[in-house]
Amino acid sequence: MKVSIITVSYNAEKTIADTVNSVLSQTYNNIEYIIIDGASKDKTLDILDSFKSESFHLISEPDNGLYDAMNKGITKATGDIVGILNADDVFADTSVVEEVVKEFIKTGADCLYSDLKYVKEDLKTTVRNWVSGDYVKGAFTKGWMPPHPTFYVKRECYDKFGSFNLKFKTSADYELMLRFLHREEIPVAYLPKTTILMRVGGQSNASIKNRINANKEDRLAWKENGLKAGSLTFIRKPLSKLKQFVKK
Numbered sequence: 001m002k003v004s005i006i007t008v009s010y011n012a013e014k015t016i017a018d019t020v021n022s023v024l025s026q027t028y029n030n031i032e033y034i035i036i037d038g039a040s041k042d043k044t045l046d047i048l049d050s051f052k053s054e055s056f057h058l059i060s061e062p063d064n065g066l067y068d069a070m071n072k073g074i075t076k077a078t079g080d081i082v083g084i085l086n087a088d089d090v091f092a093d094t095s096v097v098e099e100v101v102k103e104f105i106k107t108g109a110d111c112l113y114s115d116l117k118y119v120k121e122d123l124k125t126t127v128r129n130w131v132s133g134d135y136v137k138g139a140f141t142k143g144w145m146p147p148h149p150t151f152y153v154k155r156e157c158y159d160k161f162g163s164f165n166l167k168f169k170t171s172a173d174y175e176l177m178l179r180f181l182h183r184e185e186i187p188v189a190y191l192p193k194t195t196i197l198m199r200v201g202g203q204s205n206a207s208i209k210n211r212i213n214a215n216k217e218d219r220l221a222w223k224e225n226g227l228k229a230g231s232l233t234f235i236r237k238p239l240s241k242l243k244q245f246v247k248k
Contacts, residue, residue: 009040
């Protein structure tokens with residue numbers, strides 16, 4: 001199976017080399033790596049130029065934000081499976097893609113998710129440990145969601161059910177997973193393994209204001225899909241993350 005990995009970057013000079021190296025060091029040898037850069041103004045493109053050009057496909061041009069860039073990558077992807085690795089994230093080890101493919105073959109699933117660790121800049125200090133657990137039908141109504149950076153989908157699902165909805169500025173990943181898993185009920189597999197190290201931060205969690213806006217978009221995601229949430233869905237969703245924080 002061919003796997004397309006998409007990285008979206010913009011002014012990512014501090015982290016992009018770590019991200020690219022984590023992809024190029026994967027043991028799985030049938031990877032198509034696509035980098036969609038939003039015309040970075042810093043040294044991101046210089047750093048990317050330092051890698052062998054045949055190692056990845058690079059497109060650098062202005063875009064309409066993160067999810068528009070992701071959609072560009074999905075359009076370019078030719079793999080059987082598509083995954084997204086953010087420009088400040090890395091794979092947890094060199095066998096991640098290989099294990100993802102094995103699980104797809106073993107289960108026959110159309111999508112897969114796993115576990116994620118939020119780490120500090122050094123990539124060694126864990127701040128949050130997101131253990132997803134098995135998916136149970138209706139889990140989204142209880143505030144559950146998988147970590148999107150670990151989410152892999154067969155490309156045919158994007159063709160059939162659509163890609164990221166650009167109405168959403170911070171929660172398009174949530175809306176897409178809600179659409180695929182909860183509304184369309186595509187077959188899903190859980191790989192009980194930490195596959196992604198994600199540096200702390202993120203647009204939707206950067207401030208209380210952004211978190212409030214994300215909550216509004218979460219509600220819109222249900223409405224957009226003609227779905228009815230549970231009475232406590234939007235309270236339980238942020239509260240469920242509290243148990244992820246690592247005690248010092």
